[in-house]
Amino acid sequence: MSSIVIADDHPLLLRGLSDFLTSKGFNIIGMAEDGNTAYNMIVKLKPELAILDIRMPHKTGLEIAEDCYKNQIKTKIILITFDQEESLYEQAKAFNVYGYILKEFAIEEIEICIEHVLKNEHYFSEEIEAHLKTGKPSDESLEDLTKTEKKILSLIADNKTSQDIAEELSVSIKTIHKHRSNIIAKLKLDNKPSSLLVWANLNKNLF
Incomplete structure (x- = not known):
C-alpha cells in the first residue's frame, strides 16, 4: 500500500x-500543519507521496519541493493550492513536482492525481493549464550572456552548487557568486536564492 x-x-x-x-x-503515515514538520516527516518516514498545501507556516510546499529536489529525496510531491499564479506553477515544474491541483477541485481530482503519480506520470489540473501561459523565453534572453555565464547556467541546471561550479571551472567561489549576480541582472530575475535555479531548469534547452 502506498x-x-x-x-x-x-x-x-x-x-x-x-x-x-x-x-x-x-495509507496515511503522517499529518502536519506546518512546513517544517512536514519536511521532517518526509525525511524520517520516506513516504512514497507527500500531498502539501502550497502555502504553510515556516516552510511552503514549494520550499519543501525545492529541498527534496536539491537533496535527491525520492518522495513524489503533490501540491494543492488556491493560487493560479504562473510563477508558482513554473517553480513547481522546475522542482519536479508530480502533481499540482486546485483546492476547489481537490476531492474530485486527488484520487486521479495519485493514480497518475504512482505510475510516474505528472498530473496538473486542466483548470490551471487552461488559465496559465507557460511559454519559454526566446534565445534573445541569452544574447547578453558571456560564454562562461552560459556554462554556469548549464551547471546550475544540472543542480550543481556554487562550490561545485567553482571547483569545476577552477575559479574561486567569490568569482562564481559575481557571475551569478551578473546573470540575474542580465536576465532581469528576482534576486532570490532560487530564482536562477528555477530559470535554468525551465530553459535548459536554450543553452
Missing part, C-alpha cells in the same frame, strides 16, 4: 483530506 504524508495549515481541510484518502484505501 505511504502518504499530508500537510495543510487548516486542521479541518487536513482532517477532511486524510479521512477521504483513508476511505479510498490509502
Whole structure:
C-alpha cells in the first residue's frame, strides 16, 4: 500500500483530506500543519507521496519541493493550492513536482492525481493549464550572456552548487557568486536564492 504524508495549515481541510484518502484505501503515515514538520516527516518516514498545501507556516510546499529536489529525496510531491499564479506553477515544474491541483477541485481530482503519480506520470489540473501561459523565453534572453555565464547556467541546471561550479571551472567561489549576480541582472530575475535555479531548469534547452 502506498505511504502518504499530508500537510495543510487548516486542521479541518487536513482532517477532511486524510479521512477521504483513508476511505479510498490509502495509507496515511503522517499529518502536519506546518512546513517544517512536514519536511521532517518526509525525511524520517520516506513516504512514497507527500500531498502539501502550497502555502504553510515556516516552510511552503514549494520550499519543501525545492529541498527534496536539491537533496535527491525520492518522495513524489503533490501540491494543492488556491493560487493560479504562473510563477508558482513554473517553480513547481522546475522542482519536479508530480502533481499540482486546485483546492476547489481537490476531492474530485486527488484520487486521479495519485493514480497518475504512482505510475510516474505528472498530473496538473486542466483548470490551471487552461488559465496559465507557460511559454519559454526566446534565445534573445541569452544574447547578453558571456560564454562562461552560459556554462554556469548549464551547471546550475544540472543542480550543481556554487562550490561545485567553482571547483569545476577552477575559479574561486567569490568569482562564481559575481557571475551569478551578473546573470540575474542580465536576465532581469528576482534576486532570490532560487530564482536562477528555477530559470535554468525551465530553459535548459536554450543553452
